[in-house]
Amino acid sequence: MIDIKSKREIELMEEVCRIAALTQKAIEEAIKPGITTLELDEIAEKTMRKHGAIPAEKGYPSGIKGVPDFPASICSSVNDVVIHGIPSRKEVLKDGDIISVDLVAYKNGFHGDCCRTYMVGNVDKETKRLVEVTKQAFFEGIKYAKKGNRLGDICHSIGEFVHQNGFSVVREFQGHGIGRQMHEDPGIPNYGKAGKGVRLEPGMTLAIEPMVIAGKPDILELDDGWGIITEDGTNAAHYENTILITEKEPKILTLL
Ligand code: MG
Numbered sequence: 001m002i003d004i005k006s007k008r009e010i011e012l013m014e015e016v017c018r019i020a021a022l023t024q025k026a027i028e029e030a031i032k033p034g035i036t037t038l039e040l041d042e043i044a045e046k047t048m049r050k051h052g053a054i055p056a057e058k059g060y061p062s063g064i065k066g067v068p069d070f071p072a073s074i075c076s077s078v079n080d081v082v083i084h085g086i087p088s089r090k091e092v093l094k095d096g097d098i099i100s101v102d103l104v105a106y107k108n109g110f111h112g113d114c115c116r117t118y119m120v121g122n123v124d125k126e127t128k129r130l131v132e133v134t135k136q137a138f139f140e141g142i143k144y145a146k147k148g149n150r151l152g153d154i155c156h157s158i159g160e161f162v163h164q165n166g167f168s169v170v171r172e173f174q175g176h177g178i179g180r181q182m183h184e185d186p187g188i189p190n191y192g193k194a195g196k197g198v199r200l201e202p203g204m205t206l207a208i209e210p211m212v213i214a215g216k217p218d219i220l221e222l223d224d225g226w227g228i229i230t231e232d233g234t235n236a237a238h239y240e241n242t243i244l245i246t247e248k249e250p251k252i253l254t255l256l
Contacts, residue, residue, distance in 0.1 A: 002177055002185045004203035009110070010244060013179065013205055017112030017242050017253035019051040020105040024116050025256065027074075027103075031118045033095045037076040040101065041087035045073040048105050056106040056182055067225030075102040075115075077227070082170055082211055082219055082236040084226040095121030098131060100238040104182055111182045113207045114254035115240035127235050130214045133165045134237035137190075137210040145208070145243060145250035149200050155192030158210050162190070168217035170236075173228070175209040178242055200245045205253070209240030 005013060026047040027040055045055050055073030062069060070086075077085035077100040078093070085100075093099060102115035117131045140161040144153035162169050175188030186198055190210050213219075215234030222229060230236050244251040 002198065002204060003179050004201060005179060005205055006203070009179065010203070010205075012108045012110045013112065013242070013244070014253055016053060016105050016107040016110045017114070018256070019048060019053045019107060020103060020112035020114050020242070021254045021256045022051065023047040023103055023105060024101065024114055027101050028116070028118060031093065031099070031120060033093055033121050035093050036089050037078070037085070037087040037091040037093070037099070038089040040076060041072045041074050044101075044103055048073070053105040053107040056104040056111055060182070062225055064225055070226060073103065075100070077102070077236070077238065079235050080230045080233050082213065082228045082230060083173060083238060084228055086224060086226055093120045096123055098123060098127055098235060098237060100236070102238060102240065109180055111178050112254055113178055113182065113240060113242050115209060115238045117237040117239060126214065129165075130167060130212065130235055131237045133162065133167060134210050134212040135239040137161045137212065138208055138239045138241065141208055141210070142243060142250050142252070145200060145206070145245060147200055147202055147245060147247060150195055151186055151188065151197035151200065152192040153194050154208065155189050155197070156194040159191030162210065162212050168213045168215065170211040170213060170219060171217055172219060173211055175207050175240070177205065178207045179205050202246050204245040205242060206245070207240055207242050209238060211238045212236065
């Protein structure tokens with residue numbers, strides 16, 4: 001069931017999404033060669049708590065027997081790590097790396113979810129194009145995030161844009177509705193058929209998140225039970241915002 005948010009609930013979503021965006025800003029300012037992913041994690045937690053929010057990813061259950069709850073405040077996914085990378089004091093960013101930082105703030109009963117892929121120092125031309133296409137895929141998708149359109153219009157647009165640019169979308173993970181729960185209905189794949197799926201209605205809040213691989217779409221899981229890497233070792237990028245469907249244009253809640 002898709003939860004349609006009331007005016008008051010939307011105000012609370014806006015507040016927590018702004019905190020998520022401010023947290024990304026703090027991360028962006030800190031990214032440089034030599035910093036560790038654990039240091040970025042600490043910055044994220046501190047920023048969220050300063051604004052009265054808590055990092056919702058910390059302690060998130062894996063749902064898999066033998067795999068511990070997620071231990072950190074951000075997912076930090078470097079180069080060929082697609083999603084769900086665990087921050088570490090041993091992981092030092094170096095010139096030419098890319099890192100996707102996916103974070104979820106929680107406050108007053110609501111979640112705000114966003115991801116950016118940052119370029120560390122000087123990144124090669126093709127990797128830069130990967131990062132830019134991934135971000136642009138989000139904006140291509142939300143052109144269709146309007147009342148009366150169908151969910152598949154967004155999914156199709158993202159997938160087509162990525163393929164036209166010669167990259168692959170991840171098929172096993174997807175965007176989602178968001179609100180009181182981090183993951184709500186509907187699931188939002190980064191591919192699909194235009195004209196299919198649920199009709200978009202004002203008050204829906206959706207996390208739209210293209211996950212893009214430079215090479216083939218296949219993925220593998222790391223031994224920690226969380227990290228997802230590309231099978232062919234090529235780089236991956238990820239860009240996400242929480243948006244609100246309105247009577248007119250969609251509102252991006254996690255951009256400042
Ligand atoms: Mg996210």
